[in-house]
Amino acid sequence: MTIGERIRLLRESKGMSRPVLAGMCGRGPDWLKKIENGDRPLSSHTLLVQLASALQIDDLSVITGPAEAAQPVSTGRMSYPAVPDIWSAVMERNLPGHRIAVSVDVALLAGRVDQSWRLWHKSGHNRTEVGSLLPELIRSAEEAARSAEGSQRRTALVALSDAYRLVGQATAYVAPAELAWMVADRAMDAAREADDPAAMACAAWNLGNIMRETAYPQEALRIVEGAARELRPHLDNAPDDWRGIYGALHLHAAVTAAREGAAGNAWRYWDTANEVAKSLPSGYVHPSTVFGRVNVDFHAVSVATDLCTSAKALSLADDLDPDVMPSTERRSRLWVEVARGHLQRGDRTAALHVLDKAHKISPETVAFTPSARVAAAELWRKAGRSMRADATRLAEAIGVAPAA
Incomplete structure (x- = not known):
């Protein structure tokens, strides 16, 4: 196999799209396509190391071939120490004899899952803090789903689904593809077994995220559209959170369509989410998706940015008060979108300023978000002397430039 063929095989085995992997190296998808197809040589040792790091390969000879001596590679800032323990907890369900010895209070378990979701949105180091909680949370939720009966079992199954959705969020972009697909499937299975329409819609939202980020945008749209259709008949007199996830499904569809360049569909989905937000009480926020009035407005900036209408994106951002968003992660991601908008206009000074702001709000959100890494790498490569x-300091902190 050629180097390009090995890179493509490794990328596809991890479920990574070409734009995501190229972006982690500060390059565009066309650059990576030419390398994978053998139309462009890859002789730069620095770029080889960057690709290996992004692919979480700790030996460069895996890419360069067996004729080369083994060359250790640091996987850098994209490494995520919690993944092995999370993987072990996920896999234990398939192994005999792995059960926790104590009974699980279902109500307490549901509260712990809710608290973990709140921590995910509140902490600037959410992957580290939530990741440390997930292994034990998975084990407890699995045990509760096995042992509970009656209505308690339904509650336990919903908590199990919510826990697996959180695993998907916390391990996005760093977990092996097989883990991402497995936890998404388990979240959906638990929600279906609970026969809870809102839980099934939440699981579909999570699955749609994974499908979109692994280069299956049309399938992602079908998943969230189907979930919205299934939930719609239940919305009359339904709890606010049911309407909240219904709106979140449409926001997901809006961003997915925008990334495909379908402006009409993107704004149509956004308009539906906007109407849902208007129907909910003032200040409402969905507990896991943070859908609400503020998040709808934040997503308008994302849609405009993904459609490369930077003037509209920046104008929309100017009218927002980011501090009213209760989610630290979403505030940070808003500034990432604003930075992308400035880059689209060629204003690197403004882009650097707001990307640094995003990093100060939530270092891990920026470090593990591909679009933020792409922006930081571009600023690092193209920044003027002043x-x-x-730009170098920020790129090093995010992990897209080698530390001095």
Whole structure:
């Protein structure tokens, strides 16, 4: 196999799209396509190391071939120490004899899952803090789903589904593809077994995220559209959270369509989410998707940015008060979108300023979000002399430039 063929095989085995992997190296998808197809040589040792790191390969000879001596590679800032323990907890369900010895209070378990979701949105180091909780949370939720009976079992199954959805969020972009698909499938199975329409819609929202980020946008749209159709008949006199996830499904569809360049569909989905937000009480926020008035407005910036209408994106951002968003992660992601908008206009000074702001709000959100890494790498490569030191410092902190 050629180097390009090995890279493509490794990328596809991890469920990574070409734009995501290229972006982690500060390059565009066309660059990676030419390498994978053998139309462009890859002789730069630095780029080889960046690709290996992004692919979480700790030996460069896996890419360069067996004729080369083994060359250790640091997987850098994209490594996620919690993944092995999470993987072990996920896999234990398939192994005999792995059950926790104590009974699980179902109500307490549901509260712990809810608290973990709140921590995910509140913490600037959410992957580290939530990741440390997930292994034990998975084990407890699995045990509760096995042992509970009657209505308690239904509650336990919903908690199990919510826990697996959180695993999907916390391990996005760093977990092996097989883990991402497995936890999405388990979240959906638990929700279906609970026969809870809102839980099934939440699981579909989670599955749609994974499908979109692994280069299956049309399938992602079908998943969230189907979930919205299934939930719609239940919305009359339904709890607010049911309407909240219905709106979140449409926001998901809006971003997915925007990334495909389908402006009409993107804004149509957004309009539906906007109407849902208007129907909910003032200040309402969905507990896991943070759907609500503020998040709808934040997503308008994302849609405009993904459609490369930077003037509209920046104008929309100017009218927002980010501090009213209760989710630290979403506030950070808003500033990432604003940075992308400035880059689309060629204003690197403004882009660097707001991307640094995003990083200060939530370092891990920026470090593990591909679009943020792409922006930081571009600023690092193209910054003028006056911005070079600041751009390098930010790129090093995010992990897209080698530390000095």
